[in-house]
Amino acid sequence: MESRTLFHHAPTRLMIGSIDELGSQLGSFLKDCLVVSGRRFARLSGLLDRVVKILSASRIKAAVFDAVE
Known part of the structure; x- marks a missing residue:
């Protein structure tokens, strides 16, 4: 299955697709x-740490809010 990445700007950007980008x-x-x-999935699966690490490598400071219910 091919992965597709989508960007939407209005004025917030939402990125759907590969976090490697x-x-x-x-x-x-x-x-x-x-x-x-x-609260749980992103951290337990390792995705949250991976995203923060990718952002940090690009010199982007990430604040994390992981309490969405």
Whole structure:
């Protein structure tokens, strides 16, 4: 199955698709960001740490809110 990545700007950007593209897509214009997730899945699966690591490698400071119910 082919992975598709979609960007939407109005004025917030939503990225749906490969998290490996985060740094290259956001690093040119973003210094800080808010990562929003549910309470458990993203952290337990390792996705949250992976996203924060990718952002950090692109010199983007990530604040995490992981209490969505």
